[in-house]
Amino acid sequence: MNGAVDLPLGQAELTFTAAGDALVRRSVLPSGVRVLSEQVPGSRSVTVGFWVAVGSRDERHAQGEIPATYGSTHFLEHLLFKGTAERTALDIAISFDAVGGEHNALTAKEYTCYYAKVQDRDLPMAIGVLADMFTSSVLDPVEFDNERGVILEELSMAGDDPADVANERFFSAVLGEHPLGRPIGGDPDTIRAATREAVWAHYRENYRPQDLVVTVAGAVDHDLLVGELERALTRAGWRLDVAAPPVERRSTDTATLEPGPAVTVVPRPTEQVNLLLGVPGLVATDERRSVMSVLNTVFGSGMSSRLFQQVRERRGLAYSVYSYAPAYSDAGVFGMYAGCAPAKAGTVAALMRTELERVAEHGITPDELRRAAGQLGGASALALEDSDTRMSRLGRSELTLGEFADLDEALRRIALVTVDDVQALAQDLVSRPFSLVAVGAIDEAAVQGAVDLTAPTSDVA
Structure with a gap:
């Protein structure tokens, strides 16, 4: 193929x-x-x-x-x-x-x-x-x-x-x-x-x-x-001899979004604060979806990712920290998650944003690009050992994408991604409006700096 x-x-x-x-x-x-x-x-x-x-x-x-x-x-x-x-x-x-x-x-x-x-x-x-x-x-x-x-x-x-x-x-x-x-x-x-x-x-x-x-x-x-x-x-009584065309697929034109409040705090008497910081992402059919896969892998997927290393390994600020990038027909999300102590929430939120801005400013290394390609290829191959994954891939291909890409094609697309592509996508993401949600024993002032473009973030460098 x-x-x-x-x-x-x-x-x-x-x-x-x-x-x-x-x-x-x-x-x-x-x-x-x-x-x-x-x-x-x-x-x-x-x-x-x-x-x-x-x-x-x-x-x-x-x-x-x-x-x-x-x-x-x-x-x-x-x-x-x-x-x-x-x-x-x-x-x-x-x-x-x-x-x-x-x-x-x-x-x-x-x-x-x-x-x-x-x-x-x-x-x-x-x-x-x-x-x-x-x-x-x-x-x-x-x-x-x-x-x-x-x-x-x-x-x-x-x-x-x-x-x-x-x-x-x-x-x-x-x-x-x-x-x-x-x-x-x-x-x-x-x-x-x-x-x-x-x-x-x-x-x-x-x-x-x-x-x-x-x-x-x-x-x-x-x-x-x-x-x-x-x-x-x-x-079951269905008339399969009555001709009808399949329903049309959804439009894949990117929707115009009007985000909600920049900061949302949900008070809860919990030991940890659950933080999510992010921006609008890519639609499912965007030509840069392979670039997004590489960016997400380098940035927040796995123990060698930048978020894991910066937030957990170097500073011990969180146990769980990662990024994710769900995509839909006309909109998407790029999000960064961490669970941390309330007193550390402002630092962690600012650090997540700063780390994404670093990728936008300085890009990723060729070694990070190679590791991401290997990680994505290996994870995809292992997932396809399961018929559940293959069945789901067929459904998503038919309903949303309008095309079927096998493992070889997915790896070919990933291999075409360059460090410049990743940096350009990061630059695009950081130009979009940030939203932050915090659930826990915390108030808005403690995390406001993570979404306030005028707030200094150099203290977490």
Whole structure:
């Protein structure tokens, strides 16, 4: 495979060989259902995912007679496990437990995925159960109210974790009123206000043939997979003979952001302060995403990274410190995290910013660039030993990127990154508005200098 392979929505069939002799096939059925598989030589397990490009960002206010859907995406993720006309919640659980399989789901900001991992011989069962769940959930009113309590407990658990609180507030601060800044799981108010009718409308609107993407990786035969899927969806009552184009992918034009407050402090009586400092990042399709991977690796990924060395090893100011760079279709975030004593929070926050400014001013060394390339290549290769990772890569490629890049292509792109590229990206990032979130026993004045361009930071050099 030379270069990335485009995934046009209008192309019915694609077949190509990826790194490691993995056979990748893609079929766009007349109904708009998209099916992607990656057959991995020597694999005995298989991971299957049912995806829709609907996440927390797609929820909306009430519009006339159309009810508000805030919290519906996460609510629906729970409810699809609670039973169909053919299967109870217990039946669904037993189906996978009886074969030693795993099944779960996740709600993200731009998609929802229901997935399972089983032995290759159990793939037809997994397809059948997931298809039944996806198409035929009954959203039983009693189960609806029961699950409301479960979700509220889940939100309470997250609310008791200061790191989770800091992360949610950080996205809101950096992205402002953009829908990506909202919490994925909703909040207690939206979950309490959610009605079965609103969630049902959300379900029927977004879980249609043209919305469905099925990705399978491991020991899979594509033709058999498509046949099993068509039979399962037909049994569920879907009309696969009715032609419909797949839903269009999201726009990848960078959104105009209006960040929230530069400093957000959430008082908590904790021993540590959870700090997040950062700026708007890159969109998922930005040509500099490989540069961002290198920058993030050098700066805050691993024990040799600059943040780890400066904050933990040289000064002993924190146990956990790192950076990360999530990217979405029209916005992204570059964030730096540390957990530290309240008395050290101002120093740590200023140090994180100063270290990023150093990269912008002086760049990175050729040795750091080589280490980052090795780290990224090795981590990617090890991750791809797992069919879960391969299944997820197929889903992200289809839903967001519109192209498939295998390990060889990813390594080729990383190899093209130069120290000048990394410095230029760092310069771009430090020119963007900084936002800082602190959760713990601290006040705003203690960390204000980290986002105040007029405040001196030389004392942490």
